[in-house]
Amino acid sequence: MKNKKINLITAPLTAASNKTGTWRTEKPLTDSAACIGCSLCAKICPEGCIEMNARSENDNKLKPETDYDYCKGCGLCAHECPVKAIKMAKDY
Amino acid sequence: MIMAKVNPRQILEGSRAIALTIKNIAPAVVSAYPITPQTHIVEDLAKMKADGEAEFEYIRAESEFAAASIILGASATGSRVYSATSSQGLLLMAEVIYNISGLRLPIVMTTANRAISSPINIWNDHSDIMSVRDAGWIQFFAANHQEAVNAHILAYKLAEKLKLPVMINVDGFILTHSYEPVIIPATDKIKKFLPDYTPENGTYLNSENPVTLGAFFTPAHYMETRETLFDDLEKSLTTIKKEYRLFQKIFKDESKPRESTSKQIFFDDGLVEYCGPAKAKTVLVALGSLNGTILDAIKEYQDTGLLKIKVYRPFPSDSVNKFLSRGENIAILEKAVNFGQAGPLYSDIKTNLNASESKNLNIRDYIVGLGGRDVTKKMIAKIIKDAERRGAAVKFIGHD
Numbered sequence: 001m002k003n004k005k006i007n008l009i010t011a012p013l014t015a016a017s018n019k020t021g022t023w024r025t026e027k028p029l030t031d032s033a034a035c036i037g038c039s040l041c042a043k044i045c046p047e048g049c050i051e052m053n054a055r056s057e058n059d060n061k062l063k064p065e066t067d068y069d070y071c072k073g074c075g076l077c078a079h080e081c082p083v084k085a086i087k088m089a090k091d092y
Numbered sequence: 093m094i095m096a097k098v099n100p101r102q103i104l105e106g107s108r109a110i111a112l113t114i115k116n117i118a119p120a121v122v123s124a125y126p127i128t129p130q131t132h133i134v135e136d137l138a139k140m141k142a143d144g145e146a147e148f149e150y151i152r153a154e155s156e157f158a159a160a161s162i163i164l165g166a167s168a169t170g171s172r173v174y175s176a177t178s179s180q181g182l183l184l185m186a187e188v189i190y191n192i193s194g195l196r197l198p199i200v201m202t203t204a205n206r207a208i209s210s211p212i213n214i215w216n217d218h219s220d221i222m223s224v225r226d227a228g229w230i231q232f233f234a235a236n237h238q239e240a241v242n243a244h245i246l247a248y249k250l251a252e253k254l255k256l257p258v259m260i261n262v263d264g265f266i267l268t269h270s271y272e273p274v275i276i277p278a279t280d281k282i283k284k285f286l287p288d289y290t291p292e293n294g295t296y297l298n299s300e301n302p303v304t305l306g307a308f309f310t311p312a313h314y315m316e317t318r319e320t321l322f323d324d325l326e327k328s329l330t331t332i333k334k335e336y337r338l339f340q341k342i343f344k345d346e347s348k349p350r351e352s353t354s355k356q357i358f359f360d361d362g363l364v365e366y367c368g369p370a371k372a373k374t375v376l377v378a379l380g381s382l383n384g385t386i387l388d389a390i391k392e393y394q395d396t397g398l399l400k401i402k403v404y405r406p407f408p409s410d411s412v413n414k415f416l417s418r419g420e421n422i423a424i425l426e427k428a429v430n431f432g433q434a435g436p437l438y439s440d441i442k443t444n445l446n447a448s449e450s451k452n453l454n455i456r457d458y459i460v461g462l463g464g465r466d467v468t469k470k471m472i473a474k475i476i477k478d479a480e481r482r483g484a485a486v487k488f489i490g491h492d
Contacts, residue, residue, distance in 0.1 A: 006313055008196060009304070
């Protein structure tokens with residue numbers, strides 16, 4: 001589709017509409033059972049796309065949740081995980 | 093009481109004339125880094141500020157990259173801005189020059205054209221501007237002091253109306269350091285043509301109404317920004333012509349057109365000027381101050397015309413072609429060369445001719461005046477003679 005009308009001036013925070021997760025070739029997969037909830041992955045994620053969340057109402061232990069819309073698959077989380085609960089899988 | 097009629101013309105140095113014009117245009121922010129031969133312009137502006145004669149902020153910069161970035165930022169906050177540079181300074185600004193057009197900021201800048209290194213040379217040619225001629229700016233070339241003054245006023249009007257940056261090219265030393273009679277329009281008169289700059293709310297950086305300028309553009313949108321800039325620059329030709337006509341109405345003394353005679357026609361649409369016979373054996377084409385020398389030289393040749401290109405980008409193909417077709421031989425005189433190709437103006441002209449014009453015209457390219465080499469009337473005579481030879485050619489003419 002030809003979309004010629006492009007506005008160069010945008011509202012603040014609208015860059016979030018650019019889903020950059022498609023740049024990824026590897027995807028981090030987290031094994032919640034093995035995860036000890038240390039939150040190291042969330043702290044070192046360079047894209048800030050890992051959030052520590054309660055998995056359910058009954059289980060209030062915080063576990064990492066990756067936002068695949070923006071995760072670029074750098075693998076830092078998998079590398080740093082002290083219990084090797086995150087594995088990188090091919091994503092193409 | 094009889095009032096003596098005051099001649100509005102003053103004998104001024106080109107740089108001084110430009111600085112006084114900028115003062116009257118009243119930008120809010122001026123930032124520049126001094127480089128020969130632009131220095132006198134920005135020194136004059138700095139002095140006006142220091143002496144309390146001008147209201148603008150004068151921000152000193154540590155390099156041309158910084159100066160260009162400072163005016164970019166100031167313009168993004170909705171202010172009218174100004175800078176000037178030359179040669180290596182323009183090359184150092186190159187990244188910012190592209191950012192300015194990409195952000196569609198209405199910035200006006202003077203380039204006092206000078207050769208580029210190496211070997212180091214501070215004198216005039218057009219090598220500097222040719223490196224950024226296709227960066228999305230409107231490019232004016234001035235042939236004398238008055239044209240330079242007029243082009244600056246016109247430039248701000250066009251820039252602010254079209255959201256396109258405009259560069260005014262003035263030949264280093266030949267215009268910047270020479271003295272000529274020139275009229276500097278007063279602020280009140282300028283305001284009749286160029287109103288105060290009041291950008292629309294929501295189009296500039298303002299903490300009351302925050303917006304993002306220079307956002308990230310993925311492959312989904314980036315290409316359209318280029319296409320829009322390409323189209324808008326092309327379309328600006330119509331606006332330049334229209335605003336030039338309005339300028340001529342308001343600034344009558346400053347832009348008095350030459351009259352056509354039975355032997356010579358004179359045409360000026362703001363993009364190009366043609367002076368010569370209706371049907372010419374040879375038409376010479378040039379940018380900038382070279383036109384003054386050529387006009388003087390061709391007085392001895394009744395069958396030779398001169399096409400002066402005043403707006404170089406966007407390239408005014410229709411106006412150029414209309415007058416090229418009045419000649420048989422076309423001699424392009426230019427103070428720049430693209431290594432591995434030809435002169436840039438020659439390439440532009442060749443690209444924009446249609447098939448029949450290409451076939452009928454004998455077009456030859458003459459590289460002159462590099463690094464401040466004088467272009468003499470004898471050299472022009474030599475070129476007029478050589479232009480009759482057939483076939484494409486790129487020749488360096490450095491001697492009589």
